[in-house]
Amino acid sequence: GAVVSQHPSWVICKSGTSVKIECRSLDFxxxxxxxxxxxxxxxxxLMATSNEGSKATYEQGVEKDKFLINHxxxxxxxxxxxxxxxEDSSFYICILSRTGGNMNTEAFFGQGTRxxxx
Amino acid sequence: LAKTTQPISMDSYEGQEVNITCSxxxxxxxxxxxxxQQFPSQGPRFIIQGYKTKVTNEVASxxxxxxxxxxxxxxxxxxxxxxxxxxxLVNNYGQNFVFGPGTRLSVLx
Numbered sequence: 001g002a003v004v005s006q007h008p009s010w011v012i013c014k015s016g017t018s019v020k021i022e023c024r025s026l027d028f029x030x031x032x033x034x035x036x037x038x039x040x041x042x043x044x045x046l047m048a049t050s051n052e053g054s055k056a057t058y059e060q061g062v063e064k065d066k067f068l069i070n071h072x073x074x075x076x077x078x079x080x081x082x083x084x085x086x087e088d089s090s091f092y093i094c095i096l097s098r099t100g101g102n103m104n105t106e107a108f109f110g111q112g113t114r115x116x117x118x
Numbered sequence: 119l120a121k122t123t124q125p126i127s128m129d130s131y132e133g134q135e136v137n138i139t140c141s142x143x144x145x146x147x148x149x150x151x152x153x154x155q156q157f158p159s160q161g162p163r164f165i166i167q168g169y170k171t172k173v174t175n176e177v178a179s180x181x182x183x184x185x186x187x188x189x190x191x192x193x194x195x196x197x198x199x200x201x202x203x204x205x206x207l208v209n210n211y212g213q214n215f216v217f218g219p220g221t222r223l224s225v226l227x
Contacts, residue, residue, distance in 0.1 A: 034215065043219045110161055111161050
């Protein structure tokens with residue numbers, strides 16, 4: 001199956017600094033990637049949809065100037081948390097999708113990034 | 119996007135069969151039903167996907183009635199390592215993935 005590589009798996013940063021998270025598709029071209037966030041004991045919540053070559057689509061309540069998404073190629077999307085604060089501490093996951101043989105949707109998950117802002 | 123409803127938590131014992139039912143009353147014609155498993159601090163992992171009737175793979179079975187308004191994930195003979203959160207998703211190609219709260223399964227010795 002398709003492999004998605006997400007880095008780093010965990011990061012600790014100081015408040016006010018920026019952190020970049022990479023999501024890379026290793027064996028197929030992903031025109032669309034989804035970025036999710038998960039707080040402890042909560043479900044995954046969609047933050048934004050990243051489209052190759054165009055601006056990302058953000059969900060309501062997600063600040064686009066704080067969570068910068070770049071999808072410069074068909075195999076790489078990055079999420080940059082700018083001026084991070086402790087409340088940004090969370091588990092961030094990227095999801096790639098493609099069409100299966102039966103026109104079903106196949107989802108491929110990154111390993112996730114545990115961000116801790118101190 | 120079809121909304122899903124699952125039990126928040128379930129307890130089971132090692133060796134038992136576990137059935138988790140998900141309701142998706144407004145599922146669309148082109149929607150598929152997919153179940154994922156998630157361990158703490160890891161991304162969700164695909165378990166099984168189906169459209170109708172019954173699907174079985176090496177880890178689980180998925181039962182979908184004719185009206186497709188619900189589905190049941192069946193885990194045979196669970197072990198302690200099956201303790202995780204299980205998500206039922208319903209979606210179509212091009213749509214994002216809407217995660218409900220999931221079902222937190224605790225397998226006890």
